Amino acid sequence: MADEVKLHGFWPSPFSHRVIWALKIKGVDYDYIEEDLPHNKSELLLKYNPVYKKIPVLVHGGKPIAESLIILEYIEDTWPQNPLLPTDPYEKALARFWIKFAETMVTSFRAIIRSTDEEEREKGAKEVVERLKTLEEKALGDKKFFGGDAINMVDITYGLVGYWFKNVEIVMGVKLLDSNTLPRLYEWAENFMKVPVIQENLPDRDKLVAYIRIVRERGSQQNPSN
């Protein structure tokens, strides 16, 4: 009981998946609690994450931790096997720099799937592609994974990029991770999704496409004037 691990998540969420993959890589057993988002959050979720009221929340021995990137660091500190960060402080700082960089893409990405304004969507797509280029050039380089030969916390942070983007392309007709303009990052995404622990823990593709359609529809309801 004292060491019981529980994860409050939401099946299509890239943020939930970061935590799921990290726990699987570490070989940590956990109970998964699916939250009914966005309108029916559990009392426990509201109690565990009163500041943001968002998934994912990891609960370890009754103590809650919120925010996917904070949870990843906690997992690394608590279960050191199969390390997700380099041990060298400088390499670790670089990894954290690129992990943090992921946050600069979130707003632009939300504009792509939620906005009904064509111009806003295009602006969002342009920003995302620019940042992916920076990521490819400066962080990935010629490596197979951000972590080198094996995946690390940077790979996990960007993990659902390829998968989500492919499905956003299907629904929205907007090209984000293009094999011509971003060949190395495209290949990284392919390689990442072939890693067994990742492949075995991806959301179902058809369900995800249906979900992205719903989010898009919901987004346009939120902006009725557009």
Add this chain to the structure above:
Amino acid sequence: MADEVKLHGFWPSPFSHRVIWALKIKGVDYDYIEEDLPHNKSELLLKYNPVYKKIPVLVHGGKPIAESLIILEYIEDTWPQNPLLPTDPYEKALARFWIKFAETMVTSFRAIIRSTDEEEREKGAKEVVERLKTLEEKALGDKKFFGGDAINMVDITYGLVGYWFKNVEIVMGVKLLDSNTLPRLYEWAENFMKVPVIQENLPDRDKLVAYIRIVRERGSQQNPSN
């Protein structure tokens, strides 16, 4: 040479000060390079931080690290003396949660000092005060410092809050850290600025007031239509 530490900063910046205080607490000698912002960044700064082109940048043995919160973690990993984070993984996760929370205030704070629109400024101020209330209630509680009896990385992260806010109040006439509505956080700010290593490394008050006036003026030039 191999261990030489250099810091590219900007004298009024709260982000520079996070790094300065951490280095002082650790007892690390460094050379300080003042950047001429916003229009005359050094070639070195652009080379060291090509992604954001922003200060602070710490250069250790020729290797650059950008982003103040990433630099603080690097300093903690590299110079373990006088620890800035708890060793217990759960306490460490909580500290990191509140450090990250600081970022939710930056946009609102910028609106206060840069916007010439009264409504936008008031909205920014309301958001900042709400977040400070959350911080006081959930993170500080009845402790003297966020770190308990001594300051830690959370204190350093919010360190210039009291100092900047006081001076913003002078220039803008907007009340942010009010001793009536936020008594514990107000006292924390007073106590924090009395810690010798902090007190000895604060920007000059008159210079800061003059600087905030300039930023305000510059902000209104950027929004000539308002």
